[in-house]
Amino acid sequence: MxxxxxxxxxxxxxxxxxxxxxxxxxxxxxxxxxxxxxxxxxxxxxxxxxxxxxxxxxxxxxxxxxxxxxxxxxxxxxxxxxxxxxxQNPEVLYRQGMVEFFYNNQIDLGRELLQRSSNSGHTVATYVLGIIFLDSGDHQSILRGRELLNRILTKRSNNKTSRGEDVEECRKKSRRVIRQLWVNNSLNPSQSQACNSSRCTTGQKNVNGWSSNYEDMSDCEICRCNREFSHFTKMVLGVN
Structure with missing residues (x-):
C-alpha cells in the first residue's frame, strides 16, 4: 500500500x-x-x-x-x-434462461443459460433445469433431470435448519419469476416416470399438493421427482 x-x-x-x-x-x-x-x-x-x-x-x-x-x-x-x-453473474443467467425458455420459447438457449447459471452454483437454476430435463422425453435427459432435482430435494445446506428450506426457496423464487412472464412454453404436467420400488410409500400419502414434510418424504427418488414436476408444471400453467 x-x-x-x-x-x-x-x-x-x-x-x-x-x-x-x-x-x-x-x-x-x-x-x-x-x-x-x-x-x-x-x-x-x-x-x-x-x-x-x-x-x-x-x-x-x-x-x-x-x-x-x-x-x-x-x-x-x-x-x-x-x-x-x-x-457470468448466476442470477442474470438464471433470469435470462427463464425468459428465453418460458417467454421467448427459445428452448435450447434457455436451457443453455440455465445450465451456465447452475454451473455457477445457482440453486434455483439447478432446480428448474432438473424439471425441464424431466419433460424432455429423452431417457438420458430424464436421468440427468432426476439427478439434478434430487440434488435439491435431498440437500441440507449448512446454513439452513432443514433441507425443506432449500426446496421452499426454489419454489418461491421460480414462482416469482414465472408470475412476471407471459408463459408461451409450458411443460406437460402429466409427464411422469413409472415407479417400480416395492418399498415406496408415496401411494399411501396425500399428493394433492407440494409436500412440506420433507423429513417424511418418500425415499423413492422417482416419485419425489414426479410429484415436484407435476406441481411445478401446474404452477407454470397457473393452476397452483
Whole structure:
C-alpha cells in the first residue's frame, strides 16, 4: 500500500492508494447488497466507475431491485445487465434462461443459460433445469433431470435448519419469476416416470399438493421427482 503521506505530498487522492483487491472486495459487497448503491457508485467519479467494471463485482451484483423483464428501465440498466452476463453473474443467467425458455420459447438457449447459471452454483437454476430435463422425453435427459432435482430435494445446506428450506426457496423464487412472464412454453404436467420400488410409500400419502414434510418424504427418488414436476408444471400453467 502506498504511504498516505507520500500520496498527499505527490497530490495523489488517498482513495487511489487502496489496493485493487481491497477496493474490489468493498465494491463487490456494495453490488451484492444493493443495485441502486452500485449504480450510484458508478456515477461518483471516473476512478470508481472504472473499478466497478471488474468481473468479480459484476458476478456478485444483486438484481433484487429489478423486474425480470425490463419493459422500461434507465439507460444504464441494459448495458449493466449485458456486462453482468459476460461476467457470468448466476442470477442474470438464471433470469435470462427463464425468459428465453418460458417467454421467448427459445428452448435450447434457455436451457443453455440455465445450465451456465447452475454451473455457477445457482440453486434455483439447478432446480428448474432438473424439471425441464424431466419433460424432455429423452431417457438420458430424464436421468440427468432426476439427478439434478434430487440434488435439491435431498440437500441440507449448512446454513439452513432443514433441507425443506432449500426446496421452499426454489419454489418461491421460480414462482416469482414465472408470475412476471407471459408463459408461451409450458411443460406437460402429466409427464411422469413409472415407479417400480416395492418399498415406496408415496401411494399411501396425500399428493394433492407440494409436500412440506420433507423429513417424511418418500425415499423413492422417482416419485419425489414426479410429484415436484407435476406441481411445478401446474404452477407454470397457473393452476397452483
Amino acid at each position: 502506498a504511504d498516505i503521506k507520500t500520496c498527499y505530498r505527490q497530490g495523489v487522492p488517498m482513495i487511489k492508494s487502496i489496493p485493487h483487491e481491497v477496493l474490489t472486495e468493498i465494491l463487490g459487497k456494495v453490488a451484492s447488497s444493493s443495485l441502486v448503491d452500485h449504480l450510484n457508485v458508478n456515477q461518483t467519479c471516473k476512478f470508481f466507475h472504472e473499478a466497478a467494471q471488474d468481473d468479480f463485482i459484476l458476478r456478485h451484483a444483486s438484481l433484487d431491485e429489478l423486474p425480470v423483464i425490463q419493459w422500461t428501465s434507465k439507460a444504464e440498466v441494459a448495458p449493466f445487465l449485458k456486462r453482468c452476463e459476460h461476467a
